[in-house]
Amino acid sequence: MLLGVSVLDLARFQFAMTTVFHFFFVPFSIGMALVTAIMETMYVRKKDPLYKKMTLFWGKIFLLSFAVGVVTGIIQEFQFGMNWSNYSRFMGDIFGAPLAIEALLAFFMESTFIGLWMFTWDRFKPALHAAMIWFVWLGTTLSAIWILSANSFMQHPTGFAINEATGRVKLVDFGAVITNPQLWVEFPHVIFGAFTTAGFAVAGMAAWRLLKHDHVDFYHRSLRVGLTVGLIAVVGAIGVGDLQTQFIIKDQPMKFAATEGVYKDTKDPAPWALVELIDTKNHQVSGNIEIPYLLSLLSYHKTSGAVKGMETVDQELQAKYGKDKNYYVPVKTLFWSFRVMSGGGVLLALVAILGLWFSRKKNNTLLQKRWLLWVLGLCLWLPFILNTAGWLITELGRYPWTVYGLFTIADSISATTTAGQLWFSNIVYFLIFSLLGGVMVYYSHRNLRHGPDADLHTDYGVAADPFAKEAFGK
Amino acid sequence: MSFLQLLWFLLLAVLFIGFFFLEGFDFGVGMATRLLARNERERTQLIATIGPHWDGNEVWLITAGGAMFASYPLWYASLFSGFYIMFFLVLLGLIMRGVSFEFAAHAETARGRSIWRWALFIGSILPPFVLGMIFTAIMQPLPIDSHMDVYAALGDQINLLTIVGGVAVTLMCFMHGLNFIRLKTEGALRIRARAWNQKLSWLLYAGEVVFAVLVFFQTDFFAKRPLSTGLIIVLIVCAAVIQHLGVLQDKELLSFIGSGLGLTLVVALIFNGLFPRVLIGTNAAHSLLITQASASPLTLKIMTIVTCILLPIALAYFIWAYVVFHKRIPEVKAA
Numbered sequence: 001m002l003l004g005v006s007v008l009d010l011a012r013f014q015f016a017m018t019t020v021f022h023f024f025f026v027p028f029s030i031g032m033a034l035v036t037a038i039m040e041t042m043y044v045r046k047k048d049p050l051y052k053k054m055t056l057f058w059g060k061i062f063l064l065s066f067a068v069g070v071v072t073g074i075i076q077e078f079q080f081g082m083n084w085s086n087y088s089r090f091m092g093d094i095f096g097a098p099l100a101i102e103a104l105l106a107f108f109m110e111s112t113f114i115g116l117w118m119f120t121w122d123r124f125k126p127a128l129h130a131a132m133i134w135f136v137w138l139g140t141t142l143s144a145i146w147i148l149s150a151n152s153f154m155q156h157p158t159g160f161a162i163n164e165a166t167g168r169v170k171l172v173d174f175g176a177v178i179t180n181p182q183l184w185v186e187f188p189h190v191i192f193g194a195f196t197t198a199g200f201a202v203a204g205m206a207a208w209r210l211l212k213h214d215h216v217d218f219y220h221r222s223l224r225v226g227l228t229v230g231l232i233a234v235v236g237a238i239g240v241g242d243l244q245t246q247f248i249i250k251d252q253p254m255k256f257a258a259t260e261g262v263y264k265d266t267k268d269p270a271p272w273a274l275v276e277l278i279d280t281k282n283h284q285v286s287g288n289i290e291i292p293y294l295l296s297l298l299s300y301h302k303t304s305g306a307v308k309g310m311e312t313v314d315q316e317l318q319a320k321y322g323k324d325k326n327y328y329v330p331v332k333t334l335f336w337s338f339r340v341m342s343g344g345g346v347l348l349a350l351v352a353i354l355g356l357w358f359s360r361k362k363n364n365t366l367l368q369k370r371w372l373l374w375v376l377g378l379c380l381w382l383p384f385i386l387n388t389a390g391w392l393i394t395e396l397g398r399y400p401w402t403v404y405g406l407f408t409i410a411d412s413i414s415a416t417t418t419a420g421q422l423w424f425s426n427i428v429y430f431l432i433f434s435l436l437g438g439v440m441v442y443y444s445h446r447n448l449r450h451g452p453d454a455d456l457h458t459d460y461g462v463a464a465d466p467f468a469k470e471a472f473g474k
Numbered sequence: 475m476s477f478l479q480l481l482w483f484l485l486l487a488v489l490f491i492g493f494f495f496l497e498g499f500d501f502g503v504g505m506a507t508r509l510l511a512r513n514e515r516e517r518t519q520l521i522a523t524i525g526p527h528w529d530g531n532e533v534w535l536i537t538a539g540g541a542m543f544a545s546y547p548l549w550y551a552s553l554f555s556g557f558y559i560m561f562f563l564v565l566l567g568l569i570m571r572g573v574s575f576e577f578a579a580h581a582e583t584a585r586g587r588s589i590w591r592w593a594l595f596i597g598s599i600l601p602p603f604v605l606g607m608i609f610t611a612i613m614q615p616l617p618i619d620s621h622m623d624v625y626a627a628l629g630d631q632i633n634l635l636t637i638v639g640g641v642a643v644t645l646m647c648f649m650h651g652l653n654f655i656r657l658k659t660e661g662a663l664r665i666r667a668r669a670w671n672q673k674l675s676w677l678l679y680a681g682e683v684v685f686a687v688l689v690f691f692q693t694d695f696f697a698k699r700p701l702s703t704g705l706i707i708v709l710i711v712c713a714a715v716i717q718h719l720g721v722l723q724d725k726e727l728l729s730f731i732g733s734g735l736g737l738t739l740v741v742a743l744i745f746n747g748l749f750p751r752v753l754i755g756t757n758a759a760h761s762l763l764i765t766q767a768s769a770s771p772l773t774l775k776i777m778t779i780v781t782c783i784l785l786p787i788a789l790a791y792f793i794w795a796y797v798v799f800h801k802r803i804p805e806v807k808a809a
Binding site: 060061063064066067068070071072074075077078080081082083085086089091092093094095096097099100101102104105107109110111112113114115116118119120123163170171172174414415416417421424425428432436437439443446449 | 525526527529530532533535536537539540541542543544545547548550551552553554555556558559561562564565566568569572573575576577580581582620621622623625700770772773776777779782783784788791792795798799
């Protein structure tokens, strides 16, 4: 204990900090791989050099985010052993396999093909070259499936037994682990979120340049590609999010009740609270603005049906898992995160529709709609906040468990890890992340300012040199 | 001990060998950007040799770590938590190194570039040095308690053997990198790399003798398996001789094989000496054994099937990438 902070608090903080930071870049780069691949495919099909320019230009920003995503990802793999060794022992039989498969299947693919994509512009035929970036995208997407199958087990364990002798989890059915119903609502939601992130980020960056009437044709087309990807993805994310809600109501009722800020069982039909003030001590809510029927509709797709409150769920959990634990999750965080995520998602969809409508071929007035360009520009940052909000709900809502119903967070920590080690690593991580995030934003920003006419070939150390291409052995 | 447990013990060795063989030379190239290259143009030429490959090479470490988690979760848990600060330092190095390529390419001022070039250099020395320390630290008995937790004191992590081990691994990676440079570049660097290795070969012999003596006194490897340990050490010296011969006769591929073989055999030495343990306790009763530390037979079976399918596919395109970029990198002309 130092400054009233325990080793467990520090380790949890580290997990939160490293995963949240990592997850700024992961969805962005998964989505950017897709956007870049789409642009290059359009170049291959239409042979319009503008699309090649788009591919190179946005590809550069993709590569920046990919680099930061990769290095912050290695932390995750090491962290389970370093900070959470008791968790690793308990879960190793199940958790390690998806991680190893992720490396064998996905990481090898993305890292090899990204090298091939970067350095073969002038030696592969266009179609073959475009295939390279599609493989990169496939790699990034496959990696999401495997890491989320590990996360899904933590949310909803399947295909396991408890080894009587050791008290640890033992795999009994691998098929059940990868057909985990949680995975198949979680993965599409996350992957649509990734495409949303890149779509709106590209559209937003392009919008800022359009406000300055810079390279109008180039950024205009980029914006339309971004918004098209973004709109399809965000609608997908909302749709799958609804399925996920249906699943969570039954599977983790405490998480669901907290996202709705419901302590007592609701009346039937249940109203949906748009906002409310939550008193977590006395389990009171006040000042709520309610929309009648909506919670029943969201929960059951019907105009009737009550929703269980947290107090009822708490009773059930106590009966099931014992009275020695606190089953209440961080209610306020979940309640507001859910509103930010769902509200933000709907907002993005509306903005995308407006952007696509006003930039349509027949009557394009986008450049005159400066307010809309401003909104689009600001929406560049929104998906990052929404992704984070989603994970806060998913992960904090699992409290007090690391593996739902089986293993608690408190039991997961390494016995050997000291507060000193954690303070040290937390501070250094924080400094490094600030540096990496700052540099990433700064270089992306400068990329934008230099515009698509700058030398776009990824030059890896040859930038200062006019004989660049010779360096790559023709 | 089951067949699958033995197989996965060997497979982990193979994955770590893959890592040290491949990332070994690109760590070495990273070190050479300061030690061998004399100016930015030469640095550029060096970095171009590993540009398309370094990320894939690093995946071998991620795969080895993931496979250790999957096949020997208790080994993974005890090792990573026991050597907390060490692994943290490895991470720091890999982070700085991993972003340096991309960030240097985006930096426009000479100063900004230089910062990321230094990040590459430091990020190429720190991980092999610290990994060398970790791997030599686990050759020695560690304070392990009855819950399999490793309470490694400073002296368990930093002692004569681990320092020599860290230096030796770093030196071997550097020489391996120089041999790679000889294979992949034209001009002055190619010639200078050879001259460097000519001198370093003698340092390597000396280092290997010291290392062998320390292994004899500080570990139970010779006591437990005298024959194989002795044989592998002799082979390590042979690898150094092969490397040296390749330098003397200007046979670049031979040198590269020699230096790669050296790193391979170091991993082999450690896994051979550990067997049938994975971590050695000062209290022998608390040593972590293969039989205790592994995952269940079903997990091992599934991992075996998956690896048999995926690894060959990954290797195919991995090797293809080396074929695509097989040509030498010419000198970068002055602007």
